[in-house]
Amino acid sequence: xxxxxxxxxxxxxxxxxxxxxxxxxxxxxxxxxxxxxxxxxxxxxxxxxxxxxxxxxxxxxxxxxxxxxxxxxxxxxxxxxxxxxxxxxxxxxxxxxxxxxxxxxxxxxxxxxxxxxxxxxxxxxxxxxxxxxxxxxxxxxxxxxxxxxxxxxxxxxxxxxxxxxxxxxxxxxxxxxxxxxxxxxxxxxxxxxxxxxxxxxxxxxxxxxxxxxxxxxxxxxxxxxxxxxxxxxxxxxxxxxxxxxxxxxxxxxxxxxxxxxxxxxxxxxxxxxxxxxxxxxxxxxxxxxxxxxxxxxxxxxxxxxxxxxxxxxxxxxxxxxxxxxxxxxxxxxxxxxxxxxxxxxxxxxxxxxxxxxxxxxxxxxxxxxxxxxxxxxxxxxxxxxxxxxxxxxxxxxxxxxxxxxxxxx
Numbered sequence: 001x002x003x004x005x006x007x008x009x010x011x012x013x014x015x016x017x018x019x020x021x022x023x024x025x026x027x028x029x030x031x032x033x034x035x036x037x038x039x040x041x042x043x044x045x046x047x048x049x050x051x052x053x054x055x056x057x058x059x060x061x062x063x064x065x066x067x068x069x070x071x072x073x074x075x076x077x078x079x080x081x082x083x084x085x086x087x088x089x090x091x092x093x094x095x096x097x098x099x100x101x102x103x104x105x106x107x108x109x110x111x112x113x114x115x116x117x118x119x120x121x122x123x124x125x126x127x128x129x130x131x132x133x134x135x136x137x138x139x140x141x142x143x144x145x146x147x148x149x150x151x152x153x154x155x156x157x158x159x160x161x162x163x164x165x166x167x168x169x170x171x172x173x174x175x176x177x178x179x180x181x182x183x184x185x186x187x188x189x190x191x192x193x194x195x196x197x198x199x200x201x202x203x204x205x206x207x208x209x210x211x212x213x214x215x216x217x218x219x220x221x222x223x224x225x226x227x228x229x230x231x232x233x234x235x236x237x238x239x240x241x242x243x244x245x246x247x248x249x250x251x252x253x254x255x256x257x258x259x260x261x262x263x264x265x266x267x268x269x270x271x272x273x274x275x276x277x278x279x280x281x282x283x284x285x286x287x288x289x290x291x292x293x294x295x296x297x298x299x300x301x302x303x304x305x306x307x308x309x310x311x312x313x314x315x316x317x318x319x320x321x322x323x324x325x326x327x328x329x330x331x332x333x334x335x336x337x338x339x340x341x342x343x344x345x346x347x348x349x350x351x352x353x354x355x356x357x358x359x360x361x362x363x364x365x366x367x368x369x370x371x372x373x374x375x376x377x378x379x380x381x382x383x384x385x386x387x388x389x390x391x392x393x394x395x396x397x398x399x400x401x402x403x404x405x406x407x408x409x
Contacts, residue, residue: 014051014064019074022046027081031360033198039189040084040198044159047078048118053089056096061112068308072241072301076294079245080252083367084198086245088156090238091123095164097234098175098217103314111177114162122160122180124151124204134222138167138174138211145211147178151204157187158200164217165206175217184209195363195370229395230304230311230321233328237300239371240331243339244293246368250342251286253361254349258283261350273349282348289342296331303327325394326387329380336372343368 026043033040047053055071057063066074071093079086096115099108115121127135127150136149147167157163160180167174178185184207191201261273273279307320343365347354354361386392 014055016074019050019052020077022050022052023077023081026078026085030082031363033082034084034363035357035360037197039158039200040082040088041159043082043085044088044120047085047089048120051116052078053092053118053120054116056093056100057112057115058100061109062116063112068305069298069301072237072297075238076241076245076248076297079242080248081245083242083246083249083364083371084196086238086242087196087199087201087371088122088159089120090235091156091164092121092160093238094123094231094234095121097231097311100312101314101316102217119161120156120159121162121164121177122154122156122158122200123164124154124157124206125164125166126151126153128152134166134168134173136165136167136206138169138176141210144213145216147176147184147206147209147211149206151206153191153201154187154204155199155201157204158189158202163204168222169219171222172219173222174219176211176215177217178206178209178211178215182209193370195366195368228316228321229325230307230318232395233300233304233321233324236325236328236332236375237297237304239374240293240300240328240335241297243335243368243371244290244297246364246371247286247293247339247342248290250346250361250364251283251290253359253364254283254286254346257354257359257361258349279349282345285345286342289338289345293335293338293342296335300324300328300331322394326384329384329394332375332377332380333384336368336377339368340365340372 025046026040029043032038051064052074054063055066055074056068057065059065075086092115095111099111102108127133129135136147136151139146139148147165149167151165154163157180163178163180163185165176165178167176180187186203186205186207187200188203188205189200190203191197191199193201258273258279303320303324307318307324310318310320346361346364383392383394383397386396387394
């Protein structure tokens, strides 16, 4: 290997200190961005420049090669600064996990090189249809392919260089990567949720987009379950880490709100609110919730870490993945409630003054509530109960539905 190649593959490993400085910059403008619906292109650029997108790229491919536990600790910190950011990069990091499992190491190396160079990936997979299905099509056009269809919940695509798309080619489900600025690609900022409003989770349209064989990542039959339990747990952990970060932000902002105040509701005269036992009790509870949610996130990350070597070896299904998925679902039942409790209790430290729009404290509850709705906990609770009572696999509902249920219409 020559010196130039060695330099190109030198690990891009940002320090914790450097990343936390970036997180602090991101936090400064988070509330104002939400209030003005200012898309965080600049914060995304700061993360890109810091090499954040290459945290999970193997060191031998030029990335930081961080483990899952440390990666999700950093993602939780990023969520405390601005909860939109982890969701923006969720598909990007899942794409890296897919490359880590890919048996075609040469192909993975090509994608790694793009990521180390700063490329970010978004996703366009879900569709607004009457039932779960894939109507987006990939059809042969000469030596190449043509992509047509419309996707929604296209998280991160507004900030991405590449978009990961799921399409149908006859009876096959195809995963492919499309340049975000390719002719025929239209990205719309029409996500209208009342929280997580800056994630770029709107509509993406593909109208005769040219696709080469090199852009096709994987093919599978619609007769098979569309995802591995490893990735199901991984995707869920992103939401849990973001919720843990929101809970930490609620504690931080409660402390910042209380410390300078000299008036307490129902107490005459000038009183230091920070010494009010009732306020201390609320902040103490927020502290416990911030600890608990972070601890649960780390526990799920450790379960995935135990499975990661098997995943990297190319194994699609394994009991370790099922264990990680179960732990992620169990953690979800607790983290959601605790994050929503924290973002509601936050307002007990200041009465009506804490609801001032200028403070933007409402964004924490709105963001937590939207994240809690993405993968309904009540469905996961039922699945966990069925597992405990009857030994039914968590993904059992997808197995009979896979045949025909996801074919192109």
